[in-house]
Structures are given as structure tokens and as C-alpha cells.
Amino acid sequence: MFVKTIALWCFLVTVKGKVRRFPDTLSFGVATASYQIEGGWNASDKGEHIFDHLAHTTNKMVDNGDVACDSYNQHERDVEMLKELGVDFYRFSISWSRILPEGFSHNLSQDGIAYYNSLINDLIDANITPSITLYHWDLPQNLQDMGGWRNPLMVDYFADFAEVAFKTFGDRVKTWITFNEPWVVCVLAPIWFSVSPAKSLNGIDEYICGHNLIKAHAKAYRIYDRIYRSAQRGRVGWTLSSSWHEPITQSAADIKAAERTLQFNLGWFAHPVFSREGDYPQVMKDVIAQKSLQQGYPRSRLPEFTTEEIAQIRGTCDFFGLNHYTTNLVRMQTNASKEPSYFDDQFTEILQDPTWLSSASPWLKVVPWGFRNLLNWIRKNYNNPETMVFENGFSDSGNTYDIDRISYHNQYLNVLLDAVEDGCKVSAYAVWSLMDNLEWLEGYNDRFGLYYVDFNDPRRPRTPKASALYFKSILETRIIERDLKNSRLF
Template sequence: MFPRGFAWGAATAAYQIEGGWQADGRGPSIWDTFSHETGRVFGDQNGDVACKSYELWEEDLRSILQLGLTHYRLSVSWARLLPDGTTQHVNHKGVEYYNKVIDNLLTANVTPMVTLYHFDLPQALQDQGGWKSPNIAALFDSYARFCFQTFGDRVKLWITINEPYVCAKLGHEDGIHAPGLEEPGGRAAYLVGHNMLRAHALAWHSYDAFFRPKHEGLVSLAINSDWLEPLEPDCAEDVSATERHLAFTLGWFAWPVFVSGDYPEIMRAVIDANSKTHGFNSESRLPIFSKDEPPILGTADFFALNYYTSRKVTSGCGHSDILSMKSDRGAQEVLDPSWPISGVSWLAVVPHGLRRLLSYIKKNFSDPAIYITENGFAQVGSLEMEDVQRGKFYTETISEVAKAITEDGVNVRGYFAWSLMDNFEWADGYSVRFGLFHVDFSDEKRKRTMYRSGREYAKLILKYSTEHEGPHPNH
């Protein structure tokens, strides 16, 4: 059911697990600043200590080996490597740490997939305008080149930016993620998304020109998307609203990279029309790609997908009089009451939605190779080490991935569970647990203990990875 060399992985992110926020010359990031402000995060919690992975990497490696992972997705901290965000000041202790992690993984026959940016912009760059600044793309490219140069001889799978949609909307319009900006009207969020695409494209072209000939790796960006389908399939307005919603979420970043080099036409048309209605006559709130910069089209060597849930969609939105991303897309999300909820209210458990989304990507984005770079099930409230529901979730989800491969012909190359272990879940702090391993945050040593779901996932990996003989290729 799964091709030879299929990547069986789990994922983490630096700020969520490392701790050591001031250790060995690391600079502050926007999540340090944000989480230290009262009322930003559940219980005013923060990632100062987190899972202590900066100190306890060997414990993480032990967990990875217990699961039998063939791949491990991690992010490197920009602020730990380059404390002021620029290559003028390299923190060699940070370089040593990531060299150790990468080397240990390879020695254990585990292939690293490295994310350059997972929400944690150096505060020094935020002070200069952050992702709203036109200069950020070149700064990111310089950071990416530094990482390619430093680690690229061993890292063959790269993600430039994780979930640009979340960074743009939650961080710069809703204000519920760092840097915590509430700027309605869509302009800030669209600008941030635009600059992230520019940054990604510059980094991809740098890799392609200067590092790929020698290192022969692959580079992409991780795009998050729910599966969306019309509430009433026979209602033309619901069908249109669904298509529009997909254009404003998945299409916002996938369309320029995989299809046209520009944003979806419906996205541009709607934003321009709404801009005109609200008096933005001089320029669109959705920026234009410059012909003087390297092209966006084709800047992904595979499709990296973060999928968690699904929604039904109907037309209209409750805030149409207020200019925003939500009013631009003109669609309402509806939960199907038959879908069970996983811990947090937004996370309906819909494994078949992943299969449908994979088929949609195959059809609309030129049948790319796909890595599912995040997918998981949340636990809240009382601790359940015998987490039967989550084990069932992984079994059912991986079955749907198998169907996508064998019945739908989707070229899925890997699956990464979120997450290796319980960690700092952004604005939810430590109240939400996604781990295959439980972390005891009351224990100085942050003891890791495998959940039942971890054992179930390990069994699935063993079952499917031993169906083929021979070593697992790097990519």
C-alpha cells in the first residue's frame, strides 16, 4: 500500500520544544516577546523551558528510535543561529547544537526534514518591520543560504516557511499569534503572505543555483489547508463559496507556486472589487509580484501539506460590512455534527477529508509528489495515557492515505504525525496535548512517556515499512 522509501515521521518545532530561550547566546524571538505579555497565552505560559530539548536532545532521539521513525521533521531557530537575524553575528553554540541533532539522526538512520521558519522570527527583525517590511525577503534568503551552506551536506529535505497562512492571518490580522498585530482590512495579512512567498522563492532559487548541484536536495514550503466541501452540494452559491474559500486558503500560497506564478484569479477579483467598494482606489490590498524578482512559479520540489480537519461551507459571512480576509472570501464554515471533536473545538476528526484533499491537490496542482508534513489529534483536560481515540485516529487516517495512493493514484511520499511529544501549543500553551509521547511539565527532567497512540503508530510503521526490503532512500 505504501511505496518503497515512504517517509514515516513525526514533527516538532524549535520554539515549542527547545526551551533554553536565553541559553548560549540565543537571541529573542517574537514568540518570546508575545508569550511574556500578560493575557496572550493560556495561563500566561511560555516556551522559556518547554520540553528542554536544547538540554535533553538525547531523550528526543530515544523517543524517535522507540517509534521506529524513518524521518524526523524539526525546525531550526533563526534566533538561536543568528541572534540579530543577520549573518553578521553567527551563534556558534547554536550551530553546534543543530549539527549534533542532524548527525545523531543520520547515525541512527533517520532522515531529517528541516524547516527554516516555524513562526519564530528574531525580535530584532520584527523591530525593523518584520514580515511587513519589503526587506524581509532578502534577510530570509541570507539566513536560508547560511543554513544550506552549514547543514546542506547532510540535510536533503528542506521546508522554507511553515504555514504562511497562519503567520499572516493569526499574527497580523487576528492578533492571536505573535507578533500579535490586530490590523483589520486584510492589507497587513496579504502583505505578510506576499513577503513570505517572495522570501520562499528567493531561498528556493538560491538553493537551486548554488546548492542543489552539489547537495541534490529538495525544497518546498509547508501549506496548511482544511478540506472544504459545500454544505449543500446542489446549491450553486455553496459550491461557489467553497471554491472561493479554497482559493483564499490553500490557493493563496499553492496557486502562485504550482500553477500560475500569481494569486488565484477569483482571489484577486474579489479583493479588488471589495477594495474599490471601501474606497481603496489607488492600489489593491493584494500586492503584485514584481517582474524584477525571481519568479514564484515552480519554486517547490514537492507539495508539503499540513492537514488537521475539514469543514462544510455555505455562502455569506457575518461581518460583510467590515473589510477583512473573512469578508473578502464571503464564506461561512459549518461543522458537520456527525464529525467527532478532538479536544479543541476547532478540530473535528475527519480522516476521509485528507484523502479528498490529496485527490484535489493531485488534480489541481499538476500531480505533485506530496509529503503530509503535519497531521494530529489533540487531547485536553484529564490526561489519558491509554488514548484509544488517538490511536484509532492514526489507524483510520493512515488507511485513508493508503487509499489515496492505491485507489486514487496520488503520489504521497511521506506522513509526519504532529507531534513527537506534548509541547507548547502556541496560544493554547500546555493545555493542549498532541504528542505521541507525554511530557511531564512538572518534572524538572521533563520525563517523556509513550502514549498508547505512540505504540499504535509504531506498530503501523513497523507493519508498512517492512513490507519492502532494502534501505530507505533519503528522499
């Protein structure tokens, strides 16, 4: 294995043939999330969060993050790996309950703050830009017990947490992401992990959660804008996840269905912030209002923003953060369900082409052209915002000679360049992930890392995969082959 990897590295640094060059305006990085790598779940005075609680009180998760990659004790090694790769930036998240053990801002953990200060300082010493996500799904359990994101008080509690982070770390951190993938927080997390403390109200809870998340993001942004921006000179945004949704046929019904799905997924959170008019997408407001009345509700199940709230929310991002992995096919489906449902509200059926190359994750198919389509959809719908791709990656079962991952990134980076040539203002690209980590419900089975982690060894050693060397070569040369099909890699 070692000989084969070295042979690959020698090939990569002497590659010849048709290549493309990345613009100097594009920065490269890698991404992780606190619960997926840190461990130290009860170190010092850290409080319990929803996934700690879930892992210790249910059988929903096949593995837990009690130790994970042990980054709480090995962040120096993480920084070494980042230096080995030569990345421009490192996107990581802060665990809310590590710095605010009870979830509230009256009690700060000095040990938790010291941990993140050490990581941030080491990154800066290594000339790597820290990019911090404030919320990557690990809500303090105390706040979940109060109703979690269904509780409108969460808007203030999150704003308090954000202000602690801005005040504590903002002198060195210049890129802030308030929320990672709010669609997942409000739609998939309750399905996957049953994190709600009470019975979920389908077709209602999702929209209440989204309403509160959007207002929480906007409030945190306005706090930064009002108090910290002039001195710290940083930027604030959030990261939205979306697959590309392609109509299964070119019929008018399927084309409308695919567009409706994009609006219910990406537009739900992007439209209030990035559109000229603000508020939710019109198709969401119309469809949900109509179905709600048919189901006997006195008003729409989608909450309404006030005029003042629309104005406060609009424009509250300094960049468009995007996580993208794959593509779906969509067709129109007539649904006359009398029960409220977020998915039924869309009148669509989601499919994937069985001929598409699969990863270790059944939902993740290799469909690079969808990435270009999505970037252009954002460009056309939201006046071509600066777009920062904060996650893009491929899962396998742990092969360190990971040719399929190399092929995936080669294809997706090429279509990213196509999108840039189309006029899309893409300024950042981050691989998910720096190293193998806890992939939520799938535990340590689905591996996304550029570095292999031996989870059977208590020392959690990290070993570079072939993809790490490939990514390193791209960062060093800033060039990429147009096509690897005829490469000696295969």
C-alpha cells in the first residue's frame, strides 16, 4: 500500500497532459464538525448536548462521539495535517455546550474557550485561516428540553451564544458561519435521530423550526454588523445544503416539480436573505396556504414574517455558503393527503438514476454536472452572490488507496471551473472532510476523510490517503487534469 501511494504521488507531481488552472481568487480548505471529531464529550465542565444525550440514552446511533477522532486532545496533529495539505483555510465548528455548558451566556467555560483559542492560534501561526461554524447541529440538551428550535426564545439564546463567540474569538476569526445546513436541522434531523422531546407535528414543526432559525441567523448577523464589524473586519454568513434537482422528463409538470423542490429545499432559507424582495419563496407561500386550507386549518402552516422582520432578514449574509454532494431526479406527483406533511406539500417524487456511480452512502451518487447546474441556478436567482463551497465530498468504506474519491473531486472541481467560466463567483472550495470521522447515524462506517483514522486504536492515528496527496498536489500547482479516464491512476 505504501509503495503504491508513493508511486501515485510521483505521478501526480509530474503529471502531463491537458490541465486547467484555478483562478487566484479561489481559496481551498477542508471542513470538520465538533461532535464528529472532538471527543472529550465530558471533559472539564462541558455540558451535554443533544447527540451526547441521544448516544447515551437510545440505540439510534451505531457509534458515539465520546472519543471520535480525539481532536480535543490532538488538535496539534490536526494542524500538522492541514499544513501537510497546504490548505488556505480550515472550517471547523464550535461546540455550543463546550463554551456555554448550560446553553446560556451567564456561565462561560474557561477550559472550553482555552481549547478553541489554542486551535485558532495554532492555525494562524501556520498561516491557515480559521473559518468557524457556530452551530453544526449539537444543541445543548438544556435548550432541547425547552422545545429546541420550536421555541421562539431560541432566537435570543443563539444570538447570545453568537455574541460570546464574536467577542471571544473575533479578533482573529474573520469568517463566521452561523448555521450549518438549516434544512437538515429542521427536516432530516428529527427523522434520523428523533431529537425532539415530544411528538413531532409533521408539516408544522419543520416550518416553525425554519422560521426561528432564519430569525436567529439574522439577529446574530445584525449584532455583528452593529457591534463588531468595524473593529474586527470579518464576514458573516451561513451554509445551506442542496442537491441539484433535475426533472426526470422535459414535461412542463416535471420541470415545475423540480423547480418547486429546489425552492422548498434551498429557496426556503436562501430567498429570505438573498432575494431582492425577501420573505419565503412565493411558491412555498401559495402551496402551503392552499393545502392548509384544504386540510381545515384556519391559516397557513407556514408562519409569516412581519414587514419589519422581512427587512431585518434580507441581506444578512456576506457570502452564499453552499454544501453540495449529489443530484436527484424529480417528477410531479399528485398527492391528496389530508394529513399535513412537508414532503407532501411539494407534490413531487424524488428518485436517482440506478446507473449513476454510487458511494458508500446510498444517497450520494456521482453526478458532477448537477454541481454546475446548481451554481448557475444560484447565480441566476440571487444576483450572482459570492459563493463559498464549504462541503463537497465522497464516502467509501475505508480504502486508503481511494481512487474513487480522487475521481469524484477531479470531476466536481472541473465542473466548478466550468461554472466559474459561466460567470459564477465561486471564491472557496472545501473538501469534506479532513479525516474520517463520526458520520452521524452511520457511525464510523462511511468514511469521507482525506486522512484515514484507525478507530480501533485508542491513539486514533491518522494516515494520509492517496486523495490527500492528490489534493496536496492541486494546492501546490493550482492545476487539475481535465479528465482522469486515461490517466495512469486507473
